[in-house]
Amino acid sequence: MRGSVFLQGLISCLIVAFGQPSFAPWLSPLAAAFGYALFWRAIRIFPFSKQRFWRAGVWYSFISLVQLSWMSSIEFQGIYILFVWLFLSLCLGVQFGLLSILIPYNRPLTMARILAMASVWTLLEWSRFHILCGYSWNLSGMALSVAPALQFAALFGILGLSFWVVFVNLLAVRAFLRRGIFHYAIWIGAALIPYAFGQVHTLYHERQMAKKENAKDFSCLLVQTGLLPSEKMPLGGRIRSFISPYDQWKRILTFLQSEGDKGAQLIVLPEAVVPFENGRCVYEREKVEGIFQEVFGKDCRRDFPSMVAPFGVAGEGRVSNAFWTQTISNLFDSEIVVGLTHSEDNGNSYVSAFHLQPHREEQERYDKQVLMPLAEYLPSRWLLPLVRSYGVSGFFTRGKQERVFDGEIPLSVSICYEETFPHIIRQGRRKGAKLLVNVTNDGWYPYSRLPSQHFEHARLRSVENGAALIRACNTGVTAAIDSLGRTVAKLDECDDQGQILAGALFAKFNPYEYFTLYTLWGNWGIVSLSLFFIGIFAFLKKEFRW
Known part of the structure; x- marks a missing residue:
């Protein structure tokens, strides 16, 4: 059992750490679809929240160390930047550890909980923009910043992509646990939505570009x-x-x-x-x-x-x-x-x-x-x-x-x-x-x-x-x-x-330029949705003791 947990954690760690366009673009769709899910399925066996917290914290801290490895370039920054690199990675690990506490032990993963967890992570990433000078690097949504899925950002921005990555991965956890065709279909369908949207979005605007033949380059x-x-x-x-x-x-x-x-x-x-x-x-x-x-x-x-x-x-x-x-x-x-x-x-x-x-x-x-x-x-x-x-x-x-x-x-x-x-x-x-x-x-x-x-x-x-x-x-x-x-x-x-x-x-x-929903409502679109989903989950948890 311990060997299986370690192996799943290691594989998922490598998929998520390198599943970004600047590392290995071919891994990005895997990270967006089930990279996190493999890890969450592995730690779900631990009954105590502390066990899930510190394992998730270490796991994500290592991922952050990989993705922020450019901070190891000390030629002009000096040794102090290595401490900044470690500190930032540990802080991000703490955030992910807090999220992973919400993974239920020996209980079903309901849709309300899935939406709430995706919302919590979105708000945690959003909060980074407003601490000191702000920290905006390597959000989870970067796994969807490959063509054509990145077009999905026209709706809710990079934070919307992060929401979707966590949402899809939690659907994967539920599918892995329940093993029903229905749950697998929902997971795979949700994972493919950004790519389908991106394809349609691109084709539509390519046609709009072609219509404006008189537009000067x-x-x-x-x-x-x-x-x-x-x-x-x-x-x-x-x-x-x-x-x-x-x-x-x-x-x-x-x-x-x-x-x-x-x-x-x-x-x-x-x-x-x-x-x-x-x-x-x-x-x-x-x-x-x-x-x-x-x-x-x-x-x-x-x-x-x-x-x-x-x-x-x-x-x-x-x-x-x-x-x-x-x-x-x-x-x-x-x-x-x-x-x-x-x-x-x-x-x-x-x-x-x-x-x-x-x-x-x-x-x-x-x-x-x-x-x-x-x-x-x-x-x-x-x-x-x-x-x-x-x-x-x-x-x-x-x-x-x-x-x-x-x-x-x-x-x-x-x-x-x-x-x-x-x-x-x-x-x-x-x-x-x-x-x-x-x-x-x-x-x-x-x-x-x-x-x-x-x-x-x-x-x-x-x-x-x-x-x-x-x-x-x-x-x-x-x-x-x-x-x-x-x-x-x-x-x-x-x-x-x-x-x-x-x-x-x-x-x-x-x-050529065009209107996007993100330009209309900015980060507040996905932030408002996240607060709504968290509120719904809190209400249901109180009423039905989920």
């Missing part, structure tokens, strides 16, 4: 610098790796020049694309203009902006990052979205994304709302000595709201980790954005699964909101994704030899 250039943090900024003990900001910009200009004849309507540069704030005048104007002329020829002189703030200071001969980006916008006659920091006179600093239009001096700005603890904001003063030991001395102010930038297509921007929060991306869509843009810097965890996992979250955001999404990342994955979550163009983190890729990715796609 949208083109963009997405820059991937291919530089690690030590190459982008001077870090203690790694000064020799640092590349001059002049040379960093020259690389970017060279990438753009190689694709410049394709007529991109929008150019996107990643988060923290170069050192220094957007409007800080630290570059010698003569040297900057010389680099532009070397790459683009002398005719580019007419595209230099005026020496006014934020581009430069007249009489001082120095210009800012804003001078570089506005010149690029003027040269290519393209809009630009670029990730740079920004400081105000009151001392507040922001991680920002700027929107520029050609031959205009006004720049629009969006400020990052989800800041990373320790790196971008300080949760508590007692942590100050720790962050100072890593050379971090300044912190940023949190942005207050989403913004929509007007251009050829209204667009909203997210910065890095924000892309994994469905409710934040939805804010921009609700305000009228028809294109979603993300600028990211995943280079702090090089040669890990972080970029690929981050990319899978991006695909879900496009489906949830029925809008195309483009993303520019320093070290990948830079990509263009259509409104059905399909990859149009992609530049991975590394090539086949393990070398980090760099360049400008040209993408041309249909900007």
Whole structure:
């Protein structure tokens, strides 16, 4: 008996841990259908809730350690990130342990209990969004983020997928226990619903796209610098790796020049694309203009902006990052979205994304709302000595709201980790954005699964909101994704030899967008349903002592 329990636990653990698109996509449908069920069936033999709790906690903690294995990349984070990795995994294990207490011992698994358990897990995952900076990584619903099942997210988002994964797995437990054809049919039917819905949903919108024959394709250039943090900024003990900001910009200009004849309507540069704030005048104007002329020829002189703030200071001969980006916008006659920091006179600093239009001096700005603890904001003063030991001395102010930038297509921007929060991306869509843009810097965890996992979250955001999404990342994955979550163009983190890729990715796609139920009600749709199911179960349990 013990051997059988261990074997089921091990097999289920491997299926769930690796059953995600960034690990083994072919395992994802298995994880979504019965990965959890095998484990729950195994621990159901234990009569005491404590026995089920700690076994489930250990089981899920190991799964989290696997899925968050990118946190073991300590090259730029240091040893402390290993403790964060372990702590997060244990916390997630505790959540799953609490859920597994509800697995009944020697009693039938009723439909009311199944719905209530799926609801409890959904609320537990939802709660993660609102603790400290929020934690949105690797929700259970990621097992359904493979085609065509990910289209199911258009109804209730990623949390709806998580609800369905747990619901289907509990139906599997009931089918395994009762062994009736009727129960197997219900389980298999429920497991297939997301795939059937996804197929119909995709075919419908493909036909709608085809009807709009006159719709113009949208083109963009997405820059991937291919530089690690030590190459982008001077870090203690790694000064020799640092590349001059002049040379960093020259690389970017060279990438753009190689694709410049394709007529991109929008150019996107990643988060923290170069050192220094957007409007800080630290570059010698003569040297900057010389680099532009070397790459683009002398005719580019007419595209230099005026020496006014934020581009430069007249009489001082120095210009800012804003001078570089506005010149690029003027040269290519393209809009630009670029990730740079920004400081105000009151001392507040922001991680920002700027929107520029050609031959205009006004720049629009969006400020990052989800800041990373320790790196971008300080949760508590007692942590100050720790962050100072890593050379971090300044912190940023949190942005207050989403913004929509007007251009050829209204667009909203997210910065890095924000892309994994469905409710934040939805804010921009609700305000009228028809294109979603993300600028990211995943280079702090090089040669890990972080970029690929981050990319899978991006695909879900496009489906949830029925809008195309483009993303520019320093070290990948830079990509263009259509409104059905399909990859149009992609530049991975590394090539086949393990070398980090760099360049400008040209993408041309249909900007078709459509209404989704998730955009209408956001996370509150599935949260409200979950509360309803829990209320029904609590009432029935009281009336009938279930």
